[in-house]
Amino acid sequence: MKYNNEPPANRQAERLDELLVEPHAAPPTLARRIVHALPSQSRWQRILDWLLPADRESRLWRPAAVALLPLALGFALGFGSGTQDEDPLYDDVLVLAFSDDYFATNGGYGDE
Amino acid sequence: MSGVLAFASAVTVEPPLCAADSDEALMAQIAAGDEQAFERLLSRHLDRIHHYLGRLTGHWAECDDLAQETFIKVWLKARSFRPGRVRVTTWLHRIAHNVAVDFLRKAGRATRAEAGERARDEAGPDALGQQAEERQRLHEALSALPENQRSAILLRHQQGLSNPETAAVLGTSVRAVESLLSRGRRRLRALMDQPGNVRGRERIS
Numbered sequence: 001m002k003y004n005n006e007p008p009a010n011r012q013a014e015r016l017d018e019l020l021v022e023p024h025a026a027p028p029t030l031a032r033r034i035v036h037a038l039p040s041q042s043r044w045q046r047i048l049d050w051l052l053p054a055d056r057e058s059r060l061w062r063p064a065a066v067a068l069l070p071l072a073l074g075f076a077l078g079f080g081s082g083t084q085d086e087d088p089l090y091d092d093v094l095v096l097a098f099s100d101d102y103f104a105t106n107g108g109y110g111d112e
Numbered sequence: 113m114s115g116v117l118a119f120a121s122a123v124t125v126e127p128p129l130c131a132a133d134s135d136e137a138l139m140a141q142i143a144a145g146d147e148q149a150f151e152r153l154l155s156r157h158l159d160r161i162h163h164y165l166g167r168l169t170g171h172w173a174e175c176d177d178l179a180q181e182t183f184i185k186v187w188l189k190a191r192s193f194r195p196g197r198v199r200v201t202t203w204l205h206r207i208a209h210n211v212a213v214d215f216l217r218k219a220g221r222a223t224r225a226e227a228g229e230r231a232r233d234e235a236g237p238d239a240l241g242q243q244a245e246e247r248q249r250l251h252e253a254l255s256a257l258p259e260n261q262r263s264a265i266l267l268r269h270q271q272g273l274s275n276p277e278t279a280a281v282l283g284t285s286v287r288a289v290e291s292l293l294s295r296g297r298r299r300l301r302a303l304m305d306q307p308g309n310v311r312g313r314e315r316i317s
Binding site: 012013015016017019020021022024025026027030031033034035037038039041049050 | 145147150151154155158159162163166176179180183184187188191192246247250265266269270272297300301304305
C-alpha cells in the first residue's frame, strides 16, 4: 500500500530489492557435512604452506631464507673448524714432518 | 562496599566486546587448525554464501557441493588470509565467487538456460501466488543476465557488500562495478517486466 503514491519505476526498484534480500537458510545438515569433510593437513603440507604462502612478501623471503640455510651452515662449520689450533696432534705432525725432512737430507739414521 | 561489589559484578557480568570473537580472530584460530573456530565461522556465513552460490549459478541442487568446496578452501587457505588488508566477508565471497565461476565454466553456457528451467521446476506446483511468481521471474531474469552483472548485483544488493568490496571480490575497479550495477539493474527490471520473454531470449542467445 505504501507504494501507491510512488512512480512505477521506484516501486519496481524497491520490489526488486525486497526480492533480492529475501532471507535464505542453507540445509540444516550442510554445516555438519562440511565439518566432516574437512581434510586433515599433513606436516609436509603445513611446511609447504609456510614455505610458499599466498602473499607476495613472504613468498619472496621465505624460500630465499630456506635456500640460504646450507650456506649459513657451511660458514658456521668453516669458521668453527678454524679454531682447532690447540689440537695436541698438530704438534706430533710437525715433529714427524721435521724428522722425515731431517733423515732424508742426512741419508737416513746414523747407525746404518 | 556494596557499591564497589555492584560495580565489580557489573564489570564481570558484562565483559567488554572483545576482538576474540571477531571473524579475524576466528581466522587466526582456523589457521592454527582449530575446528571449533571453523564451525563458528561456518555458522555465521554459511547461509549467505549458500544463497549467493545458488543465485549466481542458478543450480540449487549443486549448491550444497559448491558451498562445501568453498568452505574447504577456506579451511585449507586460512594461513594465507591477511587481516587488515581485506575483510573476512570479502575474502569468503571471493573464494565463493571463484568456485561458482569455475563451476559455470565447467558446466558450460548451455546450463545457464537450464538453470532458469530448473529454478521453475524447483519452485514446484505448490508455489502459487503473486510472490512466488515474482520470485520465479527474478530467478529467470537473473539467469539471463551476463555473469559479471549478475555477480555485481548479488554482491551489492543481496549480500550487502560495499562497492569497493564488490570490486575486490570481482577483481575489478569501483567504477567498473558501478557500471555493471547500473546496466545490470536496468536489464534485470526490463527482463522482469517481460516474464514470458526470458526463456525465449535464452533460446535465441
